Amino acid sequence: xxHIVACIKQVPDTKIIKxxxxxxxxxxxxxxxxxxxxxxxxxxxxxxIRNRYGGTVSVVTMGPPPAVKAIKKCIEIGADEGYLIxxxxxxxxxxxxxxxxxxxxxxxxxxxxxxxxxxxxxMSIDGDTGQVGPGIARRLDIPPLxxxxxxxxxxxxxxYAIVHRKFEDGHEVVQSTLPCLxxxxxxINEVPYSxxxxxxxxxxxEPYIWSVDDLEDxxxxxxxxxxxxxxVSKVWTPSKPEGGTIFEGNAKEQVEQxxxxxxxxxxxxxxxxxx
Amino acid sequence: MDFQDYKDIWVFxxxxxxxxxxxxxELLGAGRKLADKRASNLAGVLIGENVKNLASTIFEYGADIxxxxxxxxxxHYRTESFMKALLxxxxxxxxxxxxxxxxxxxKDLASAVATxxxxxxxxxxxxxxxxxxTGLLLASRPAFGGNIMATILxxxxxxxxxxxxxxxxxxxxxxxxxxxxxxxxxxxLAEEDIRTKVLEIVKETTKKVRIDEADIIVAGGxxxxxxxxxxxxxxxxxxxxxxxxxxxxxVEAGWVPHAHQVGQAGVTVTPKIYFAIGISGAIQxxxxxxxxxxxxxxxKDSEAPIFESCHYGIVGDAFEIVPILIEEFKNALTREExxxxxxx
Numbered sequence: 001x002x003h004i005v006a007c008i009k010q011v012p013d014t015k016i017i018k019x020x021x022x023x024x025x026x027x028x029x030x031x032x033x034x035x036x037x038x039x040x041x042x043x044x045x046x047x048x049i050r051n052r053y054g055g056t057v058s059v060v061t062m063g064p065p066p067a068v069k070a071i072k073k074c075i076e077i078g079a080d081e082g083y084l085i086x087x088x089x090x091x092x093x094x095x096x097x098x099x100x101x102x103x104x105x106x107x108x109x110x111x112x113x114x115x116x117x118x119x120x121x122x123m124s125i126d127g128d129t130g131q132v133g134p135g136i137a138r139r140l141d142i143p144p145l146x147x148x149x150x151x152x153x154x155x156x157x158x159x160y161a162i163v164h165r166k167f168e169d170g171h172e173v174v175q176s177t178l179p180c181l182x183x184x185x186x187x188i189n190e191v192p193y194s195x196x197x198x199x200x201x202x203x204x205x206e207p208y209i210w211s212v213d214d215l216e217d218x219x220x221x222x223x224x225x226x227x228x229x230x231x232v233s234k235v236w237t238p239s240k241p242e243g244g245t246i247f248e249g250n251a252k253e254q255v256e257q258x259x260x261x262x263x264x265x266x267x268x269x270x271x272x273x274x275x
Numbered sequence: 276m277d278f279q280d281y282k283d284i285w286v287f288x289x290x291x292x293x294x295x296x297x298x299x300x301e302l303l304g305a306g307r308k309l310a311d312k313r314a315s316n317l318a319g320v321l322i323g324e325n326v327k328n329l330a331s332t333i334f335e336y337g338a339d340i341x342x343x344x345x346x347x348x349x350x351h352y353r354t355e356s357f358m359k360a361l362l363x364x365x366x367x368x369x370x371x372x373x374x375x376x377x378x379x380x381x382k383d384l385a386s387a388v389a390t391x392x393x394x395x396x397x398x399x400x401x402x403x404x405x406x407x408x409t410g411l412l413l414a415s416r417p418a419f420g421g422n423i424m425a426t427i428l429x430x431x432x433x434x435x436x437x438x439x440x441x442x443x444x445x446x447x448x449x450x451x452x453x454x455x456x457x458x459x460x461x462x463x464l465a466e467e468d469i470r471t472k473v474l475e476i477v478k479e480t481t482k483k484v485r486i487d488e489a490d491i492i493v494a495g496g497x498x499x500x501x502x503x504x505x506x507x508x509x510x511x512x513x514x515x516x517x518x519x520x521x522x523x524x525x526v527e528a529g530w531v532p533h534a535h536q537v538g539q540a541g542v543t544v545t546p547k548i549y550f551a552i553g554i555s556g557a558i559q560x561x562x563x564x565x566x567x568x569x570x571x572x573x574x575k576d577s578e579a580p581i582f583e584s585c586h587y588g589i590v591g592d593a594f595e596i597v598p599i600l601i602e603e604f605k606n607a608l609t610r611e612e613x614x615x616x617x618x619x
Contacts, residue, residue: 143471170478172476174474244587
């Protein structure tokens, strides 16, 4: 039976979030916390693979206690178990420190049920890096396969998986040994509406909650802010360019002025050649 | 870690079918500036099979040194094999900074290398600078969902690494015959050591939207209200002979596919004319289009930030303005053709 772990993150909905113009920081109160949309596809893919071959889907996340809500969302999608690692000592982690902490959680989960496949979303919408997935793979010393937009086969018995990796002008078909880590594109699947039984299950579900002390062989120096090589030195709004000329007049007059500018670039439009 | 040991600026050279990715040439341009500021060398790291001959191009675009790993095992990009080569090179020659294109390959490789070194890695950088005295890399990128820029530092580790967006840096004009030093390297790596195999490479034959290659882009935002409203973007693009672009919100709402998305999480574009219609102008969008030749904004909200990043703007309702624009443009073109015929 396959054991698939999906790594997920609870994020502020960056579409809604407002910035505090005085401090240049995110005003988190203005945005609801949601399951990172890319991770929903990771969980959905894990569920599909489990439904095809049999097995268990576990989700794991690092975050503050309210991240339980994101785990419940994954149970709604169809995951079986959820693990939250939460501790002040994790706070301020960059991608390197995050991959370290999540790896420690996966190692612990593996002790009772060895993991065959790990699936991550392409990136998170608040961090936008896509670096944590490959980082986890390196730490576990398993092959990372990024940009995956199709899972062709997972063969536990023979110990391999075949996937499509998308690149700029096509895709490649890659075979990897198991276990391996996939980070998946949004296009890999569509996440359907949750079923009623799953919603009931999610409402009642209580995930495993672990602190640093519940994990094993943890080097505290590699956690959180202390374990993060990168720091944000400043946030700033780019100097505004002068700003454009705003056309005056009614709609028609404005369009005429615009058109005279555009038509100066005639060479772009006169595609008709003299034959 | 003695920082004195770490010098030179490196660019990972991405190559496919014997061609260097444009972003790698752009990074050589950006890297040259950093290297000059630090009075150090600029090096390209070239990994592949039968790639040695590309070194001359890398010198012409500004490098002083090219490290080459030219072995059959590098025929296809694979994280494990490429990572081992780059780690080998980095551990041996100790660069101060390594830059990678923020492509699928560049991001994949950089993430793996950063974990193994270990060191800090800044993703999707759009601005680069270096402190002349200390060699500290200042890597800036839109952050927190793209509403603001953040400058990210890696003070305690070397090398410092960043992936950099395509089309935001400028390649130098190549200097014919410019030479440098080729350093050929080799690593003992057997096929059995690599746990992944590329079974097949499938090129997309269907014509795909490549908004990064278009001369004219008509982009729409959530100000258009609905997928139906967004249709006027398609109509204007068709009239002008351009392609359709979109803001992140529009793509997330599913009005158009992701291939049309302009901005930090989408494509960086530099068309000759860029229309931003019903797009408010979040920083994450602006960084993806600000180098366009002519930026024209149409928005109902006169306070929208897009008006600070455009060359020309119309404050008005897109549903009123765009149909007039389509009609007037068609009329104007007809007149042009007529006058053209007369001249003949």
